[in-house]
Amino acid sequence: MDQPNQAQHAAVDVSPTRRAFYIGFINGAMGLIGLALAAPAAIYLLFPPKLRKGQDWVKTADLANLPTGTPTEISFERTRVDGWKVTNVKATAWVVKGPYSEVVAFSPQCTHLGCAYHWDDPSHTFICPCHASVFAIDGKVLSGPAPRPLDRFMTKIEGGKLDIGPVEPQA
Amino acid sequence: MSPARTVIDWLEHRTGIESAVKGFLYEDIPASAGWHQIIGSMAVFFFVIQVFTGAMLAFNYAPTPGEAYNSVKYIMTELTGGPLIRGLHHWGASMMLIIVVLHMIQVFIYGAYKKPREATWMVGVTLLLITLGFGLTGYLLPWDNRAYWGTVVTTQIASQAPLAGPYLLRLLGSQGAVGNVTFSRFYALHTVLLPPLTIILIGIHIYLVRKHGVAAAPGDTAPKRKFFPEQVFKDTVGIALAFIVLFIMAIVAKVPLERLADPTDTAYIPRPEWYFLFLFQFLKLFKGSLEVVGSVVLPGVAVLTLFLIPFIDRGPMIRLGKRTFAITFVLLAAIAWTGLTTAAVVTTPKNQESADETETPATETPEAAPASAAASLPATDVASPSAGAAASTPAWQQLNAEELAGLGIFKKQGCTGCHAGAGQKGIGPDLTKIPKEHRTVAWLVPHFKNPSQIVPGSVMPPVDLSAPDLNALSLFVLTLTPQNEAALLAAPDFATQGAQVYQMNHCNACHQIDGVGATLGPALDGVGLRHDRAWLEKHFADPASVSKDSIMPAYKFMPMDLDAICKYLLQLPKRG
Numbered sequence: 019m020d021q022p023n024q025a026q027h028a029a030v031d032v033s034p035t036r037r038a039f040y041i042g043f044i045n046g047a048m049g050l051i052g053l054a055l056a057a058p059a060a061i062y063l064l065f066p067p068k069l070r071k072g073q074d075w076v077k078t079a080d081l082a083n084l085p086t087g088t089p090t091e092i093s094f095e096r097t098r099v100d101g102w103k104v105t106n107v108k109a110t111a112w113v114v115k116g117p118y119s120e121v122v123a124f125s126p127q128c129t130h131l132g133c134a135y136h137w138d139d140p141s142h143t144f145i146c147p148c149h150a151s152v153f154a155i156d157g158k159v160l161s162g163p164a165p166r167p168l169d170r171f172m173t174k175i176e177g178g179k180l181d182i183g184p185v186e187p188q189a
Numbered sequence: 190m191s192p193a194r195t196v197i198d199w200l201e202h203r204t205g206i207e208s209a210v211k212g213f214l215y216e217d218i219p220a221s222a223g224w225h226q227i228i229g230s231m232a233v234f235f236f237v238i239q240v241f242t243g244a245m246l247a248f249n250y251a252p253t254p255g256e257a258y259n260s261v262k263y264i265m266t267e268l269t270g271g272p273l274i275r276g277l278h279h280w281g282a283s284m285m286l287i288i289v290v291l292h293m294i295q296v297f298i299y300g301a302y303k304k305p306r307e308a309t310w311m312v313g314v315t316l317l318l319i320t321l322g323f324g325l326t327g328y329l330l331p332w333d334n335r336a337y338w339g340t341v342v343t344t345q346i347a348s349q350a351p352l353a354g355p356y357l358l359r360l361l362g363s364q365g366a367v368g369n370v371t372f373s374r375f376y377a378l379h380t381v382l383l384p385p386l387t388i389i390l391i392g393i394h395i396y397l398v399r400k401h402g403v404a405a406a407p408g409d410t411a412p413k414r415k416f417f418p419e420q421v422f423k424d425t426v427g428i429a430l431a432f433i434v435l436f437i438m439a440i441v442a443k444v445p446l447e448r449l450a451d452p453t454d455t456a457y458i459p460r461p462e463w464y465f466l467f468l469f470q471f472l473k474l475f476k477g478s479l480e481v482v483g484s485v486v487l488p489g490v491a492v493l494t495l496f497l498i499p500f501i502d503r504g505p506m507i508r509l510g511k512r513t514f515a516i517t518f519v520l521l522a523a524i525a526w527t528g529l530t531t532a533a534v535v536t537t538p539k540n541q542e543s544a545d546e547t548e549t550p551a552t553e554t555p556e557a558a559p560a561s562a563a564a565s566l567p568a569t570d571v572a573s574p575s576a577g578a579a580a581s582t583p584a585w586q587q588l589n590a591e592e593l594a595g596l597g598i599f600k601k602q603g604c605t606g607c608h609a610g611a612g613q614k615g616i617g618p619d620l621t622k623i624p625k626e627h628r629t630v631a632w633l634v635p636h637f638k639n640p641s642q643i644v645p646g647s648v649m650p651p652v653d654l655s656a657p658d659l660n661a662l663s664l665f666v667l668t669l670t671p672q673n674e675a676a677l678l679a680a681p682d683f684a685t686q687g688a689q690v691y692q693m694n695h696c697n698a699c700h701q702i703d704g705v706g707a708t709l710g711p712a713l714d715g716v717g718l719r720h721d722r723a724w725l726e727k728h729f730a731d732p733a734s735v736s737k738d739s740i741m742p743a744y745k746f747m748p749m750d751l752d753a754i755c756k757y758l759l760q761l762p763k764r765g
Contacts, residue, residue, distance in 0.1 A: 036419075043426075051432050059274065061269050061270040062271055065268070067267040068266070101249070101251075
């Protein structure tokens, strides 16, 4: 009963070839217009913005004030280019100073799903509260779902101060 | 059966969508329908374009006066395809309006509004007004000077409406000034209220067209035809041609983005969008107390008349050739519109800055002035006797201690990170080109304290300094010129630090440098010719030991400060 009445679409006044031409043109033109809108929109949404650089290196803590062998959370300000805005954001890092004053600075996010982990002194490990990933003091995954060791910031020491740079690219 | 057929049949059985679409497409239309009836479909198509591109823009647009401008600039300069999307939206708006008006003219000269199609006509007039409303509210959203000043004029016109004026003004959120509230209301109208309203009215409009059928030409008794595919083909040809024009416009014609809206810009000449220019010019014909006639009364009467046309012209449909009155009326209206618009265009002086700014997409100068304003240096409102000093001396020696201390603060605060100096690309504007009206300490100090409050949209962080330091910083900024900027920024640290020590210890309460300061103690210009470093150090430690009868108190500086102030003082040039 819902079957459309076939007689209805037989055009009364258009020959079959004209009809095919009309329908072909309608579909083709509308398809092209759709493409001409969809392609720029996809580029507009998916292409990264032209690069505006934020601040790369930030001076943070005095090296002398960092304890040796115990991870310390330090916080610092860095500029972040966020769309149309350049903002000063507070950033943190877990910093471990070794016996020869060599310093490793870990990005404060768990490599699993980005939760903030913390140093658990009794067990001498970094523990993520979200899905119980556990990392050693050198950032290696000990257990849990984390797919890779903790990410590290680039670091350098200048004038007794620890400079923190961007996150090291993963090997 | 093909898989597609199976899916369609399944859907049809559950929803009836196929028969609904077919019922729509295989509508009977009169044999006399044809090319002249494609414009309505084109209008719908352009509305769809506007909805799509508008949504795209909204993905990267911040709807507050503080950030709107920067986000539009971001779309225009940093996003690939951003200018194209904005171009489609901008020119699409103009084309949509043209098409809606053409559609109305077509219906008007054919007399297709006659009984029983009065309601169809009136919904159509409402849609025209909504289209104009989209134009009016969208105009403000880039929050550049053009947007701001155009809207100031618009809201002031609304305020002239008899009786309703003050309420309209309140509704538009613009008592006092156009700002946050007006902006939010325009944005809400443009994106939240008007689009669904338009969709509903288009739905009603099309429903009414279907209910009464497309108006046939008088005497058309030929067998009816189907809407699909022949008429749809004609509609598609019109749509495709218009879209090609739009696409070319969006690529070739630059969409203006002027300077950030500046309520203090007294030089700006506001103009509305081109399709409102005739109203703007029309208004000029009315002087004094008659102004309200031109701004509100007559346009109001015109709109009302437009609504009531089906009730004014009630005769039966007649052949196009016999509708001489309607055709003459349209021609006269077109001539009047063209005349008024031309007059408005011809009498509009060019906005200097808009020409400058729109040629090169401004990437880093939200607060920057037109280059022409910079020519008026040096700042006249600041005591700056050093301005004319000999060019052979280092640039820093031409600044007084307070200005030089300001330079020290400027560097220490990291101002150069954004205001990088001559020829360098920084995020902030070129400080040698501050607009004249901002060249005062009274403007700069509040601006430092809260940049985005003074300059909506500024991304500059607040400068947290003591009042004397802010003052010094302002004075320094005012000394900057395109000629001295690079040299000043390269000033040696001892000079800026020395000057800061000098300022911090209020040395100017007794001493003068370059004519600035008190005369209780000796002037310090050329002090290096009279004394050496050892003498100065001894003198600071115990003035009376080297200078008998000196009433100067002893100063115990930190070693670094002592070094800086000694070097600074010893290098002060002797003045004539």
